[in-house]
Amino acid sequence: MIQVWLRNFLFFRKTFLVTLFWTTLEPLMYLAAIGFGLGRFVEQIEGLSFIEFYYPGLLASTAMMVSYFESTYPSYTKLTYQKTYLTMLLTPLNPNQILFGEILWAATKGFIGICGVILISLFFGLFKVQVYLVLPILFLLCLVFAAFGMIVTSLAKNYDSFIFSTSGLIIPMSLIGGTYFSINDMPLFMRSLAQIFPLTHAVSLTRTILYRQLSMSSLIDLGVLIIYLAVFVLIAQKLFSKKLIK
Amino acid sequence: MTNAVVAQNLAKDFDGITAVKNISFEIKPGECFGILGPNGAGKSTTMKMIYGHVVPTKGDLFVLGLNARTDIKRIKSKIGVVPQEDGLDVDFNSLENLQIFASYYGVPRDIAKARAEHLLSEMKLSEQKFRHVEALSGGMKRRLAIARGMIHQPELLVLDEPTTGLDPQARLWIWNYFENLKAQKKTMILTTHYMEEAERLCDRVAMIDQGVMLDCASPAELVKKHIGAEVVEISSGSETSYWKSKLSTLKIDFQDHENKLFAFFPNVQARQSFIMQLQNIHYVTRLANLNDVFLKLAGYSMRGDA
CATH class of the missing domain: 3.40.50.300 (P-loop containing nucleotide triphosphate hydrolases)
Known part of the structure; x- marks a missing residue:
């Protein structure tokens, strides 16, 4: 598993400038445009200033997006055109080890993205000590979406297949998962829908750790994320190994 | 071992x-x-x-x-x-x-x-x-x-x-x-x-x-067993059926493919005595190889995905 992670890390080392660019520039733009720019028109939201409210949402959606994209397009290329996984399978590595290596790597990349957001947040005066407690939660979220990405990769027929999961799930989640506005302001139907999404729970848990007291519902949030991870990994294992061994 | x-x-x-x-x-x-x-x-x-x-x-x-x-x-x-x-x-x-x-x-x-x-x-x-x-x-x-x-x-x-x-x-x-x-x-x-x-x-x-x-x-055994030692390729054209019946009467092993006959011989002498009978027809003689074995066993037709 670690060898697979290491292979990706070695490739990442060659291209880290690109990563550095997006990990810092993107959060800078989002925090400035949405947090600062748009947030000026919002007085308070759930008792927080808009940029404070939005910051946990940005952390969680970055974790989700980066991990998901890392485990879809590049993984699909390795699965099909580059035959990287089939070649790995010539060695004693088995499909599960390859899968776990890829999930761990995609999550690592998501984690790097989070670090970029935190770094930029310093310039907006958003730093809080509690952010260290948030890191493991966000890494868990990265793992959830890395595993989800591997499921989609195993099911994909071509690159266009990813549009279904991206536009159908990832984007809606990032919009109504309590990132830009409070889910309490949404109609009941939308609110229940949002509660199904893992991102909603990650955002709420992150926001609680940063600004509020932990409660029973924090535990539920954590539980939901763990269950999602377990289920996604199980499904990914089945589909991925079916894709490699006939 | x-x-x-x-x-x-x-x-x-x-x-x-x-x-x-x-x-x-x-x-x-x-x-x-x-x-x-x-x-x-x-x-x-x-x-x-x-x-x-x-x-x-x-x-x-x-x-x-x-x-x-x-x-x-x-x-x-x-x-x-x-x-x-x-x-x-x-x-x-x-x-x-x-x-x-x-x-x-x-x-x-x-x-x-x-x-x-x-x-x-x-x-x-x-x-x-x-x-x-x-x-x-x-x-x-x-x-x-x-x-x-x-x-x-x-x-x-x-x-x-x-x-x-x-x-x-x-x-x-x-x-x-x-x-x-x-x-x-x-x-x-x-x-x-x-x-x-x-x-x-x-x-x-x-x-x-x-x-x-x-x-x-082994390749040599396969050639010997299925083909023999020598091959004569006869471009029989329109006379294919005549030559096929002739080879059959002479009890010579052969294969045919698109107006061409491949006759197989266990040794040079057998091949030579056959060639003496060939007149006004184009032919080539050569050593038998694994390709002959393969085509004989698997047939000459092209494959669907070939």
């Missing part, structure tokens, strides 16, 4: 379509064993069962004494595979390809580096070691894939169409290299549809078509 590979009634179905039907063979240590067949014959499926990309539907398969169903991880640590598509990691250069691959086997880094350098020089790739694999020629890529298959010093080499798509020079170099490995008593199993390759490299060959084993013996 146990056999390197033992296949007993090996079969594989893909969603109800049979790719391999009850194939049995044994490969001895130090032997170079060839699997011959046209496209879609089941060669690659058989190979993939050996290296674990395909799980047999029926039958037993033992590789280096280990059961392929239960012990594939250990098998894979002892065999070196050169797949049909090189599958080189295009994100890296030649040296890195070997080093990263070695890491999958758990070869320590310093040893991997030394072995990679050694193999690159053996494969005449030292000057290419920092080049991206995308920039390599077809022959170089194949040589790198062969080096990669040997990075963990395997006991058995599995080569799936190792020279398909290469130019004659590259093919010749690879043949020479394999002949060296043979001299070192390395056990090899290779698939090919080049009869010349099989004749040159293989101690024994299994001819398979449509998932069935047609015959299995």
Whole structure:
């Protein structure tokens, strides 16, 4: 598993400038445009200033997006055109080890993205000590979406297949998962829908750790994320190994 | 000493379509064993069962004494595979390809580096070691894939169409290299549809078509058994039926294909006495080879995906 992670890390080392660019520039733009720019028109939201409210949402959606994209397009290329996984399978590595290596790597990349957001947040005066407690939660979220990405990769027929999961799930989640506005302001139907999404729970848990007291519902949030991870990994294992061994 | 590979009634179905039907063979240590067949014959499926990309539907398969169903991880640590598509990691250069691959086997880094350098020089790739694999020629890529298959010093080499798509020079170099490995008593199993390759490299060959084993013996034995020693190719044209009945009366073994007759003779004398009777017809005489055997056993017709 670690060898697979290491292979990706070695490739990442060659291209880290690109990563550095997006990990810092993107959060800078989002925090400035949405947090600062748009947030000026919002007085308070759930008792927080808009940029404070939005910051946990940005952390969680970055974790989700980066991990998901890392485990879809590049993984699909390795699965099909580059035959990287089939070649790995010539060695004693088995499909599960390859899968776990890829999930761990995609999550690592998501984690790097989070670090970029935190770094930029310093310039907006958003730093809080509690952010260290948030890191493991966000890494868990990265793992959830890395595993989800591997499921989609195993099911994909071509690159266009990813549009279904991206536009159908990832984007809606990032919009109504309590990132830009409070889910309490949404109609009941939308609110229940949002509660199904893992991102909603990650955002709420992150926001609680940063600004509020932990409660029973924090535990539920954590539980939901763990269950999602377990289920996604199980499904990914089945589909991925079916894709490699006939 | 146990056999390197033992296949007993090996079969594989893909969603109800049979790719391999009850194939049995044994490969001895130090032997170079060839699997011959046209496209879609089941060669690659058989190979993939050996290296674990395909799980047999029926039958037993033992590789280096280990059961392929239960012990594939250990098998894979002892065999070196050169797949049909090189599958080189295009994100890296030649040296890195070997080093990263070695890491999958758990070869320590310093040893991997030394072995990679050694193999690159053996494969005449030292000057290419920092080049991206995308920039390599077809022959170089194949040589790198062969080096990669040997990075963990395997006991058995599995080569799936190792020279398909290469130019004659590259093919010749690879043949020479394999002949060296043979001299070192390395056990090899290779698939090919080049009869010349099989004749040159293989101690024994299994001819398979449509998932069935047609015959299995040394190339010389196969030629002797099915063809004899000499072949006369007769361009019989419109007189084909006349010549067919004539050959039948003379009790000469032959095959016909598109107005051409291939008559087979056990020795030069038999061939000469037949040629004396040929008049006003174009013919060619030559030695019998594995190609004749293959066409006789598998038939001359083109395959659906050929």
